[in-house]
Amino acid sequence: MTISTTREPATDLGFLLHKHPDRVQEFPRAFGVAHVFYPEATDQRCTAALLLDVDPVRLARTRGRTTPDFSLGQYVNDRPYAASSLLSTAMAEVFRTARSGRCDARPELARSAIPLEIVLPALPCRGGPTLARRLFEPMGWDVTADPIPLDPAFPEWGDSRYVTLTLKGELRLADALNHLYVLLPVLDDAKHYWIAEDEVDKLIRAGEGWLAAHPDLTLITRRYLNRRTALTRAAFARLAEVGDDEEETLEPPAEEEVRIPLNTLRRDAVVETLAELQARSVIDLGCGSGQLISALLDQGVPKITGVDVSAHTLMIAARRLKLDRMGSRTRERVDLFQGSVTYTDARFAGYDAAVLMEVVEHLDPPRLPAMERVVFGAAKPTYVLVTTPNAEYNPRYANLTGLRHPDHRFEWTRAEFREWAGSVAERYGYQVEHRPVGDDDPDVGSPTQMAVFVKEGSA
Amino acid sequence: MTEIRVPALSLVVLVGVSGSGKSTFARKHFKPTQIVSSDHCRGLVSDDENDQAATPEAFDLLHHIVGVRLRRGLLTVVDATNVQWKAREALVALARSHDVLCDAIVLDVPEEVAVARNASRPDRDFGSHVIRRQRNDLRKSLSKISRDGFRRVHVLRGGEIDDAVIGYEKAWTDKRELTGPFDVIGDVHGCASELETLLATLGYQDGVHPGGRTAVFVGDLVDRGPDSPGVLRRVMGMVERGTALCVSGNHEQKLVRALNGRKVRVAHGLETSLEQFAREDDVFTGRAKAFMEGLISHYVLDGGRLVVAHAGLKEAYHGRASGRVRSFALYGDTTGETDEYGLPVRYPWAEEYRGRAMVVYGHTPTTHAEWVNNTICLDTGAVFGGRLTALRYPERELVSVPAERVWYEPARPLASRGREPDVLDIRDVTGDRYVETSTGTVKIREENATAALEIMSRFAVDPRWLVYLPPTMAPPETSKKDGYLEHPDEAFAEFAAAGVTRVVCEEKHMGSRAIVVLARTPADAQAKFGVEGTGTIFTRTGRPFFGDLQEEFVAGLREAFAPLLEDSPWVVLDGELLPWSAKAGELIRSQYASVGAAAGAALPVVVTALEAAAGRGLDVGPVLDRARRRESNAARFREAYARYCEPVSGVSGLRFAPFQILACAEGATAVTRPHDWHLDRLAAVTHPLVRATRHTYVDLEKEDRRQAAVDWWTALTDAGGEGMVVKPVAHPGGRVQPGIKVRGPEYLRIIYGPDYLESLDELRRRFLGRKRSLALREHSLGIEALSRLAAGEPFHRVHEAVFSVLALECEPVDPRL
Known part of the structure; x- marks a missing residue:
């Protein structure tokens, strides 16, 4: 990073920064060394350079496995080259006094706006040049953000997430430094390794006088503070089902007036059907984070079991349902365990109803017969409810190309679903009935389709 | 000396008043771990062995321990007074629920002896009235204890108690000492002529196999067929001579009852046997009845590795004795329902079978004998015009002869059992x-x-x-050579120290590890793997490589490996899919190219700034030197990953580089063969889709050969290769690594970062x-x-x-x- 001024005598920059223009100074950091030197120092123009030499091996070794962002644990790391939060904190300390706006030698200068030019050759910038401009321009910076290509040898790869950022403007140096201190990590938007207790205070202090009025205040605080909850977030982000809520964020069809989310409609349809069937024990195969379980608990279903293939998802479900704080009578009604619908499992047996809500489409078609045997052949509940997307409805989603979810292995038309359900019912001795879930379009049907299987001889 | 004989696997219930010497008796004759004592359990649940209030919980515990031991097949002795019928009844029921026999040993000592013994023990503070009450209970019990359900009740009095020794009776079903080889023969049903043909095919001459093999009949020798007495004559003769074993089938059971004049429904072919027996004399009929009555439910053979039962047997019942074990073995696990032909619906126990023992059985006629979870049904409906089938054990080879005609019309058509769905x-x-x-x-x-x-x-x-x-x-021990983290020397030294004399160095392709499974035809895939299709390719974590391209690529591979598929209907290959960018494109762009881009943008600016500072006379020498080095490191880093990136469109541009044939249908596992076998066979495959694996053999005892291999590796890595894998040509077994990868210094930049050579000492502290x-x-x-x-x-x-x-x-x- 370089900071230049053309305010004569430009070498007064040394006073402002409290670093002498004719010296080369070193500041040891936990993971490397920060160097301050002046590539040019004339009365007309003076440039201070802060060079942070990060040793990735030391960085990796000092972090260990508890690193919030695991990529920091990698030796192949952009931190040695990019203007990240590491640079921002190094700068904050090396230029601590300057940042506070104190300058005993040139108090007047410290208080006044001077022509400044700041260059960051490789700034990681999530949001691209546009966001860099959006964040710096409101404070009066003239912003140039040039995208850096990923690899000139592979032009087809496009641009990297880095830009070369040049800021020009007439500002107080202390303000300039505070802008950088806050906005570098915000633009980087990577998890900072450094989690201090007083992060909120720091943000407020550094943002004094400019942050509150910033049009992107929300984005800045959210991104900046994200880092504090990074540990929990990073953990849970990894745990949640891939794109769990992806489908729900799809644009609803233009003509759809009612904006009840599809997952709510689906859950309600399942709950209603189970109530109609008077199911007193329900096993939710693929329970995810337990929304259906909550609803069934509220309905007073005496026995509810949630099964998921992901142990992490079950952990989230247990937290959401507050299993550890549940009264013992309620607690006895709920059971959660890890299982897979392609492995027979004695624990699946003995329920009135099994629910496969948005599960079958996550199975590769050749695995469906295994699932059918596990559920219809071995567990054999009286009722089986299966919901799955109706592919015919997909054109109604404005921005949808392909399938509704990256992990969907297929999406069935109504005819395909009926054919599958019919053949399963025949093979395993069930009767099947189909119901729409959500707005039932006369041309393409409902967004979700549901099959209700009833074991023969159980009526 | 009184010998008490108890079954080798049983529950032994000691019966006697307090002070009758049960604990002493138990300690003398049984291992401490075999004895479960009520006093001990009382102590465990209350910290006081005499706390009578804890008795109910103490017995809960005792029953639990006994139950676990019996389930695990361990002889168990219960040391409790058991003078009351209720206490004994619970234990007999427990034994029965685990299908083990139960014996009682009663220690009947005079009341004064028991009172005197208790008086001498300070921890026994209950009065003599307790003993008196127990004596009364015991006296009442003794008259009818034989009706409690014990297999045998051994009563010991006076001197007999001290003189007694315990002997063990092996279960009738336990023939573990017989190791075969065996020929297990399916349901014969009176097909005497087919049986003779089959025996001849198996190599028997007049019921004796010159190779000393033993025939094992799965039962249902009789009924339906033309000559049940003839079949019995042959089998009885073989059993008497010790060249055959036979378990009981349900048809033998019913025939015996009919021959004994009991009222049975004459159907399902019983009528044919009765007709044929009417022509036999009484001597033969008597012999046959005795033989059939003496048949037992199942045999456990060959150290427990083979179980033969007429209708199969689930693992929990192997070697056990009870009514339901016998019923399972004879009739199978029926659900109580009947199908549309009026025949019992059978529970598919074999699909759930997870036992280690092979279970061979008959009973349910099917068109083909199929393996289901290490079990096989050999009833291929000979009497219905199918085949008579035998299984050679341990060869697992099926031998069958066709029926000469349809001898009996089946009640329902012979179903092809088909391959069971492979549900895990x-x-x-x-x-x-x-x-x-x-x-x-x-x-x-x-x-x-x-x-x-x-x-x-x-x-x-x-x-x-x-x-x-x-x-x-694993990589080799970390090299101490200047400029190297990994070097071939350490790999060679390690193998030499393990006694390996010849290794092969294989070029390590930089791509994605790939396993390829190919079948000659869909039918071959179905037969070997039970799955539709003709092949697949997956990653080292079992994921498919491509979405829609998978099929096209597999088709190409089948064409490429057609020579291998000529010799074997299926093959499994280990190799590398190239280029790396085909599978790792996203990773390369987000991780490697990004680092390269940041470095490429930042370092020239750093160098320029430092040069300017140096121009001003500032002392930035070492910092500038380092910045220049880093600039060049970053450039080399970019070159390092770029080498493994090639544009791929569709399947064109993709290559598979095989280095090992993991398995093929040539008997033994191919993977255990020496590497020269693999490489030679794979070298024969030339196809544009396949890339050869360059390799060189090294005689570790010759220093110049080792050096030549080091040179080979250096040349390979200098030219941009990832490195090589060193493998013993023939794996010596034991804890010797199957292969060691030695990666080149440039390649390691991708792993340890562009500047890793700057911190070699630090990196050498790695834990392998x-x-x-x-x-x-x-x-x-x-x-x-x-x-x-x-x-x-x-x-x-x-x-x-x-x-x-x-x-x-x-x-x-x-x-x-």
Whole structure:
């Protein structure tokens, strides 16, 4: 990073920064060394350079496995080259006094706006040049953000997430430094390794006088503070089902007036059907984070079991349902365990109803017969409810190309679903009935389709 | 001396008043671990062995311990007074529920002896009235104890108690000492002529096999067919001469009852036998009746590895004795329902079978004998015009002869049993597991299995294709040579120290590890793997490589490996898919190219700034030098990954570089063959889709050969190669690594970062132990999976080993190794 001024005598920059223009100074950091030197120092123009030499091996070794962002644990790391939060904190300390706006030698200068030019050759910038401009321009910076290509040898790869950022403007140096201190990590938007207790205070202090009025205040605080909850977030982000809520964020069809989310409609349809069937024990195969379980608990279903293939998802479900704080009578009604619908499992047996809500489409078609045997052949509940997307409805989603979810292995038309359900019912001795879930379009049907299987001889 | 004989696996219930010497008796005759004492249990639940208030809970515990021991097949002795009928009844019921026999040993001592003994023990503070009451209970019991349900009640009095010795009776079903080889023969049903033909085909001459083999009949020798007496005559003769064993079938049971004049419904072919027996004399009929009455339910043979029962037997019943064991063995596990032909609906116990013993049986006629989870039904409906089938054991070879005609019309058409759907059970994979391999037991921890279950269920290819996952490979001991983290010298030294004299160095392709499974035809895939299609290719964690391209690429591979498929209907190949960018494109762009881009943008600016400072006379010398070095390191880093990036469109541009034939239908597991065999065979495959694996053999005893290999490696890596893998040409067994990868210094920039050579000393402190141990364990599991596959073991057994590799891959190890 370089900071230049053309305010004569430009070498007064040394006073402002409290670093002498004719010296080369070193500041040891936990993971490397920060160097301050002046590539040019004339009365007309003076440039201070802060060079942070990060040793990735030391960085990796000092972090260990508890690193919030695991990529920091990698030796192949952009931190040695990019203007990240590491640079921002190094700068904050090396230029601590300057940042506070104190300058005993040139108090007047410290208080006044001077022509400044700041260059960051490789700034990681999530949001691209546009966001860099959006964040710096409101404070009066003239912003140039040039995208850096990923690899000139592979032009087809496009641009990297880095830009070369040049800021020009007439500002107080202390303000300039505070802008950088806050906005570098915000633009980087990577998890900072450094989690201090007083992060909120720091943000407020550094943002004094400019942050509150910033049009992107929300984005800045959210991104900046994200880092504090990074540990929990990073953990849970990894745990949640891939794109769990992806489908729900799809644009609803233009003509759809009612904006009840599809997952709510689906859950309600399942709950209603189970109530109609008077199911007193329900096993939710693929329970995810337990929304259906909550609803069934509220309905007073005496026995509810949630099964998921992901142990992490079950952990989230247990937290959401507050299993550890549940009264013992309620607690006895709920059971959660890890299982897979392609492995027979004695624990699946003995329920009135099994629910496969948005599960079958996550199975590769050749695995469906295994699932059918596990559920219809071995567990054999009286009722089986299966919901799955109706592919015919997909054109109604404005921005949808392909399938509704990256992990969907297929999406069935109504005819395909009926054919599958019919053949399963025949093979395993069930009767099947189909119901729409959500707005039932006369041309393409409902967004979700549901099959209700009833074991023969159980009526 | 009084010998008390109890069954080798049984529940022995001691009966006697307090002070009758039960504990002393038990200690004298049984191991401490075999004795479960009520006093001890009372102490465990109350800290006071005499706290009578704790008795109900103490007995709950006692019954639990006894139950667990019996389930695990352990002889157990209950040391409690058991003078009341209720106490004994509960124990008899417990034994029965685990299908073990139950004997009582009563110690009948005079009241004064018991009172005197109790008086001498300070911890027994109850009065003599207690003993008196117990004596009364016992006296009342003794008159009818024989009706309690014990197999035998041994009553000992006076001197007999001290003189007694315990003898063990082996169960009738226990023939573990017989190791065969056997020829297990399916349901004959009076087809005497077909039986003679089959025996001749198997090599028997007049009921004797010159090779000393033993025939084992699965029962149902009689009924329906033309000559049941003839069949009995042959089999009885062989059993008497000791050249055959025979278990009872349901038809023998019913025939005996009919011959004994009992009222039975004459149907299902009984009428034919009765007709034929009417022509036999009384002597033969008497002999046949005695023979059929003496047949037992099942045999456990060959050290417990083979079980023969007429209708099969679930594992919990192997070697057990009870009415329901016999009923299962004779009639199968019926659900109580009948089908549309009025025949009982049978519970498919074999699909759930997970036992280690092979179970061979008959009873249910099918068109073909099919393996289901290490069980096989040999009833191929000879009497209905099908075939008479035998299984050679331990060869697992089926031999059959066709029926001469339809002797009897079946009540329902012979169904092809078909291949059972290969459904896996959760118990095959979850929990802490100990997986047996030929080189020892590998422990899989529950939390790793948990993670693997998710990956397997959500992302892996169809598990029926997933017959192998490649083990991880360790690098050599870290080199101390200047400028090197890894060098061939250490690999050679390690193998030489392990006694290996010849290694092969194989070029290490920089791509993505890929396992390829190919079948000659869809029918071959169905037969071997039970799955539709003709092949697949998957990653080292079992994921498919491509979406829609998978099929096209596999078709190309089948064409390429057609020569191998000519020799074997299916093959499993280990290799590398090239280029790296085909599978790792996203990773390369987000991780490697990004670092390169940041470095490429930042470092020239740094160098310029420092040069300017130097121009001003500032002392930035060392910093400038380092910045220049880093600039060049970053450029080399970019070159390092760029080498492995090639544009790929569709399948064109993709290459598969095989280096090992993991398995093929040539009997033994191919993977255990020496590497020159693999490389020679693979060298014969020339196809644009296939890239050869360059290699060189090294005689480790010759220093110049070693040096030549080092030069070969240097040339390879200088030209941009990743490095090489050093493998013993023939693996010596034991804890020797199957291969060691030696990566080139430029390639390692991708792993350790552009500037890694600047901090070599730091990086040399890397810990290899876990990686090396993991590599060995995964290697054993991989070989185990392939040997199970080659031996035709059930699908879930192969899956267990493959799943375990995936579970071990979930263990955290330094990803740079």
